[in-house]
Amino acid sequence: MDKGKIVALEDRIPKLKEQRRRKANRRLIILLCLFFTMIAVVAYVQSPLSHVKKITIKGNELLSTEEILKKTKISKDTNIWSVKKDTITSTLKDMNVIKQAKVTIMWPNTVMIEIEERNKLAYLESDNSYFPVMENGKVLKDREVAEIPVNAPILYKFKEGAILKEMVTALDELPVEVRNAISEIHYTPKKTDQYHISLFMNDGFEVSATLRTFAEKMVHYPSIISQLDPSIKGIIDLEVGSYFKAYELEADEAEDLEIETDKGEG
Structure with missing residues (x-):
């Protein structure tokens, strides 16, 4: 064998230790990021920041905005994560006046309700x-x-x-x-x-x-x-x-x- 290519084991050990240390540090950083992200998400969900701040209603003529809001049970105390679009759409379509309804969540805290009333x-x-x-x-x-x-x-x-x-x-x-x-x-x-x-x-x-x-x-x-x-x-x-x-x-x-x-x- 070419003696110039031979690396002594004692010379490789420091490099292996350094690689392992770097990998461990990366894992720690990733885990810390995930941990703090989870804390931030939980804090956001539990705080007023996640409440609905704006409700936009379009297409209503016979129905008042107040009537629609009462039917949907959405208010500015409602958590944006608890808004169930399909349930609200179905509830609105149960009204004789409404032909079609569409609910859209616009992050971070806006709900848009578009309705089509019957003629x-x-x-x-x-x-x-x-x-x-x-x-x-x-x-x-x-x-x-x-x-x-x-x-x-x-x-x-x-x-x-x-x-x-x-x-x-x-x-x-x-x-x-x-x-x-x-x-x-x-x-x-x-x-x-x-x-x-x-x-x-x-x-x-x-x-x-x-x-x-x-x-x-x-x-x-x-x-x-x-x-x-x-x-x-x-x-x-x-x-x-x-x-x-x-x-x-x-x-x-x-x-x-x-x-x-x-x-x-x-």
Whole structure:
């Protein structure tokens, strides 16, 4: 063997000791870092620093911020680590008003709640009070409006159930401009038609229709009134075909005016 390559054991021992000392020091430093990190985390979790400092709510119109906060049970005393997003989302979606909900935690201590409310399509009249009716047919009985609403059709003689649900579904299918043109809808069933309704429009016309074909025919309302003299008011009959009868004509001399509808509309 090449004698120049031979290293005496007593020369290697100091180097081995130094390597072991360095490794031990690194392990100690790592353990100390982990220890102090754990202490810091525990101190943070137990201190007010980990409490929710800001709650942001977006998308609510019918519901107040206070109502949503009460439902979620989140406050500025809530620990950010205890906020369960899925549970809160599920709780919010149990409310008739809310269609979708999303909860986001923004570190270090902010909670954002984004909600999508169901569309309010009408108001239901009951004992001179008015209650919002949502797109799913649910009536918000805890949101009574004392004054006559002007931002949605008012429903008279309707009750919660299949007829109301069908009415709301039909309204939801109408273009917004047509829906906004309706002032009142009265449930006026006949012996021959349990689905008959009478509408009073903001422009002064009255519409006689059946729920079975209401959405299909009412979508043509702008085309229908464009063929009528706006100074002569009357009833537009959409039950079978489309006919107009003026109020001012006597019953024995009145003639129905057949109205053409643009089948390409809607």
